[in-house]
Amino acid sequence: MDLLLDGLSHAFALILRGDPQVMEIMWLSLRCSGLATFLAILAGIPLGARLGLIRFRGRRLVLGVINAGMGLPPVAVGLFVSIFLWRSGPLGFLDLMYSPAAIVIAQVIIALPVVTGLTAAAVQQLDPRLLLQLRGLGASRRQATLQLLTEARYALFAAMMAAFGAVISEVGASMMVGGNLLHRTRVLTTATVLETGKGNFDIALALSILLVGLTFVVAMALTLLQQRERRP
Amino acid sequence: MSQPLVIEARRLEARYGSRTVVSVDRLLLASGQTLALLGPNGAGKSSLLRLLALLERPRRGELSLFGEAVTGQERQGLRLRRRMATVFQAPLLTSGSVFDNVARGLRFRGLEPTVVWDRVDQWLRRFGIAHLAGQEARTLSGGEAQRVSLARAFAVEPEILFLDEPFASLDQHGREALALELEEVLRRSRIATVLVTHDRSEALMLADEVALLMDGAVRQIGSVRDVLAHPADADVARFVGVENLLPARVVQRQGEVAEVSMAGRTFRIPRAQELEGDITLCVRAEDVHLTAEGGAVEDGRVSLDARVQRIVPFGVPYRVYLDAGFPLVALAAERTLRRLDLREGSALVASFDPSRVHAVPRRATLPSPPVEG
Incomplete structure (x- = not known):
């Protein structure tokens, strides 16, 4: 119990003091996961919308693969990205292994199926006649899709939150492709694992509190955006 | 155009x-x-x-x-x-x-x-x-x-x-x-x-x-x-609200007018060009008039002895389901029902004006009562 109380008081001291190393780690986490989520949204929403709206042969198979991808283990993603980025791997010439870019790549792969799958589900949830109605009012394909995404925006925000939650909290991929290098690729989750292993529970607790806090702040911001015009 | x-x-x-x-x-x-x-x-x-x-x-x-x-x-x-x-x-x-x-x-x-x-x-x-x-x-x-x-x-x-x-x-x-x-x-x-x-x-x-x-x-x-x-x-007749689709047969035809036989009665109908053999007469329920049994029916109308099977309120008029040897539907005002003292089982005379009848060729799919006469 003392361990916990000591750890907590120490952790809050670190946070309130704005310990530069802790802040640096938090900032890198936010940048990597924020960018990865943003890229996943950029690609995943149009992709999900198409999958949800357009019928083609093999659509169910593609949807099934994407839905399965939502549960992709970060460790497996880390392994595959490592193989590709390894010096002797197919993308080794890019020299991205153990860089923040490598973390972003791995996290995009984790977040993309989440955004795509949930977007497809959100669009399919809408009344299928709405698309006919929009086309019947003279909407181009693009205009109709944008309008349908607007109609599904609550679910889309939920998809964004789920994607951010998945990447900010993963440790396996970041550890494998980032390498947990101080001042370079150390993020909140990998640092927590390291500090816990070393027995530095105060630092580990501080990092965890920051991780939970960060997740909460981002989710809350998205929730406020999501609910801003919801009136009874 | x-x-x-x-x-x-x-x-x-x-x-x-x-x-x-x-x-x-x-x-x-x-x-x-x-x-x-x-x-x-x-x-x-x-x-x-x-x-x-x-x-x-x-x-x-x-x-x-x-x-x-x-x-x-x-x-x-x-x-x-x-x-x-x-x-x-x-x-x-x-x-x-x-x-x-x-x-x-x-x-x-x-x-x-x-x-x-x-x-x-x-x-x-x-x-x-x-x-x-x-x-x-x-x-x-x-x-x-x-x-x-x-x-x-x-x-x-x-x-x-x-x-x-x-x-x-x-x-x-x-x-x-x-x-x-x-x-x-x-x-x-x-x-x-x-x-x-x-x-x-x-x-x-x-x-x-x-x-x-x-x-x-x-x-x-x-x-x-x-x-x-x-x-x-x-089918179209049924969809547009013609309730009585009565099987009949063209006996002979002169131009637009055909002599048809239906349920033992023979009468003439207009607008019958191109109709031959078995036909279906479309008689709207509102065109079927009800008269007391033994009462006088206007000249030229086709009269049928019938018995009331059911009386169903339908909007303002009542819908009267009859058995005239085949099913027949008439619309009647409440006044008429009271005047004729109609109830289920009552015998009466149903009649329609053949000049208001519209005839169509018989379709094989039409479920119909057997043709008499």
Whole structure:
């Protein structure tokens, strides 16, 4: 119990003091996961919308693969990205292994199926006649899709939150492709694992509190955006 | 035809899976006309409307809109769709205010905000919903929402308007009120309109022409009055509300007049050209008069001894189900019921005026009582 109380008081001291190393780690986490989520949204929403709206042969198979991808283990993603980025791997010439870019790549792969799958589900949830109605009012394909995404925006925000939650909290991929290098690729989750292993529970607790806090702040911001015009 | 054609469809066919839902040989709509696609549920009316409105692709066939052959190309489709507008059974409003909804089609067309404002305002007023402009569209009642949907379609000033059962989601009162408003707007604007409905009174009220659809095909096309008065076959007759479809046989024919025999009686009917052999007589329930047993029947009427089987209140008149050796339905006012002291089992004389009978060729599928005489 003392361990916990000591750890907590120490952790809050670190946070309130704005310990530069802790802040640096938090900032890198936010940048990597924020960018990865943003890229996943950029690609995943149009992709999900198409999958949800357009019928083609093999659509169910593609949807099934994407839905399965939502549960992709970060460790497996880390392994595959490592193989590709390894010096002797197919993308080794890019020299991205153990860089923040490598973390972003791995996290995009984790977040993309989440955004795509949930977007497809959100669009399919809408009344299928709405698309006919929009086309019947003279909407181009693009205009109709944008309008349908607007109609599904609550679910889309939920998809964004789920994607951010998945990447900010993963440790396996970041550890494998980032390498947990101080001042370079150390993020909140990998640092927590390291500090816990070393027995530095105060630092580990501080990092965890920051991780939970960060997740909460981002989710809350998205929730406020999501609910801003919801009136009874 | 004096007016140019805005729709010209030939051998248009649509399928869902292996089922053919639309198979229309020829369908025309002239500018300024309203065509009702009338038919029972599942007749393919809405599917046909979606083909004509370029919302679905036909499996085969030719379609010209505004004199231009439809190629199926996306760019051409968009350009043509922007000259038309569709209203569905459900209002299908988007989130946002009533104003936003009515502005939607105009914004899709990239019109100037001032134009958008003017048009929206004009059509909100025309449908009596200007006071709702700022309200969230989701909070509207059914009638208000359907008015928004109509205003949204009219606001784009379409050259063809497609209405797919626009009143079906409303209650009786709301339906009549909105149909009256729409009738006035259509009459004034003279927009070419395709109206899908299963309600013949809506067709009568709103349309110039009617195409009667059954099983995906056009069974009859003509002026609304003509189709209602002279259905082409027994199915159409049944659909347009003819309750007595009586099997008969042509004995001989002189020009338009045929001598027919039915249930042991022989009489003459008009407008019987081209009818031979077995036919079906269409006798509307309101044309069947009831007289007391042994009472005098006007000269020239076909009289049948009958017995009352059931009396069912139906709107203002009562519907009287009779057994005249075959089933027969009559409509009777309450006054008549009291005067004749009718109850189930009462014997009476039912009669109809043969000159008001419309005859159609017999169809093999028609379930009918056995022919006598």
